[in-house]
Amino acid sequence: MDHAKRALVWAALLVGLVVVGDARAAEQRSAAPATANIVNGIRTNMQPTTGALLYVGPDIKNQFLECSGVLIGCRTFLTSAHCLCTQSNNYAACAQNELANIDPADLRVFFQHAGIFHVRELYVSPTYLRGKRSDLMLLRLSERVDGIEPAVFNQKHGLPLPLGTSALIAGFGNTGDDRLDAAIKRVGNVETARCPFTAPEPDNICWDFVEPIPAPGQESNVCFKDDGGPLFIDFGSGPEVAGIHSGGSSTCDADAFAFDSDVYRSREWIRTVGGRDVTRKQCSNLGEVGDNFVFVDGDSGMLPRSDDEARFSFEVPEGTELLRVTVNGDTEKTGDYDMFVGLDSLPTKVDYDCKSSGVGQFGICAIENPDAAFVNILIRHVKQHLGRGKSRFQVTVTAFLPRPADGPTPWAPERLRYEVRSEERRRLTWKDMSRNEDGFELQRSSGQGDGVFSTRAVLKANRTFYVDVAKPDKIFAYRVRSFNEHGASEWSNLCLVNRPAPLAPRRLRAENVKFHRLTVRWNDRSDDESGFQLQRRMQGDEKWDTVATLGANTVTYDDEGLDSATTYEYRVRALGHGSICVPDSNYSSKLEVTTQD
16 A cells, blocks of 8 residues: 555544644744743654644645654654643643634644654643643544654653753754744753742653753753653663653743653553553554664755755665655745655656655655665755745655564564563563564573573564563563564563662762862772763752763773862762663762862
8 A cells, every 4th residue: 555645534533622723823822931842952864753743724725833742652642732722721721612623633743754644532631730730632643653663651760850860852843942943853962950830840850951052962952843742761771751841931042941741640641541552562564763674864955945946865775665755844934845756767746756745844755665776856845935034844764674584483572671560560571573473482580590491471473561470579580582383583682670770889989189180989889780870060050961981890980171179069870781671770979079279
């Protein structure tokens, strides 16, 4: 089936809170204190789960970017409630005042690696209070999104995050207060900070964006149209959606703060509304962005005037079974992009292998079994109603090859992980890398994995989880493999359940303190750490900077380039082994030291 021409069927609206976006109201939100694009970020064609929420209206004459969001299930998209509750600041008011105006048929969700999807149902958190808590909305899509592994959302890390926790933000918003350049995907790093009283903890996760501003991507902020986008934190088992962009100060540039609604606080509601869909790790056998047999390329450009054109050419990997080409462009000028794709030939407006020429700035071409060495792309700027200057766009090319196999036997599962479900229940999950398995064999061993393994379960094909009983006072090692009539795959990575984190270092101290340098020393209390992470900040700052990640058994670090007569604070922690599910230690006690004057 041609993925660019799939017929999508609208389903009936379910009972519950349903709200509609108003594109005109988006401009009125720009100065609101609870409004949140990635400022000082980096353009990217990755972060595949981050999508754009579009409003097309009943006449389907244009596409307006409403907000960003994130895919957390094969059909489930998480964003901010205020993106569509534009006239109401709480659940009750939105249900009463805006429910009658909603029509999910007016909405779309765009992903750079999958295309454009219709929306079937919408649900707003019943505890939503804008700027305070639960600024969350779930969209159920009419069709399953394939080619993207849904993002994991935080369901077990409920304690307040330590200030200075590293995180990554993503979105399609503007790059500053006076820049009309939304609809380009960008990412950037932040570190959590204390929340202002207007956005109370623990319902929100906050950060600051203050001078001096480092290189793009190192320290970033959200801005208009980034609302609803994800904040990712790695708690030790890979990135998880910990927050959804909710708001911040009235400025996006320097000396600003921002906050996200804490996803953990609404985990039960997400699980209830999302159902089994938000537990799935694999949506099809197509392969997913990040697999070693899925290739992503892309570029960006700028077309200032109507009738301007840009051309691109990318290699097509041999054996590609599905080729997707998408375009996303600046919507602030209400422009319109047409895309024409040619295989091993230069496309024109009348001679092409695939085209996307509908109204708006987002489009997709999908070609099955392209059998070509190159894909050539023509982007044409059809019109620009408002004429406000340069108009930016991105092109993304995703090539899906057949899922590989070593002969007739299936490939080994990957990313075996676990989460605690209760005092004695552990949920094991893994990534299915094959399309030809007949099932999976899960084994367990007492101890560190050097004992005898026994089979705990034999599971059907496509199954990617198992809940086991494992007493919390014992360490167990797990492994999983796939099998079919021809034999079994290699084993997955080993996952050590209940193995404690390494001990936190002690006696953090400073030696050889000079004007611009000093040596930090600590006591290593473990013999099983994979390394150490040393962090530093100036006294009075809230954010911690990671100054070094060091190897196992390291107990000193020479810190140079410091300011004289300045008090610094240090902390260090031992790192566990992420590949075998061992968490990091707590941080050591804080060390204060002042350089010489």
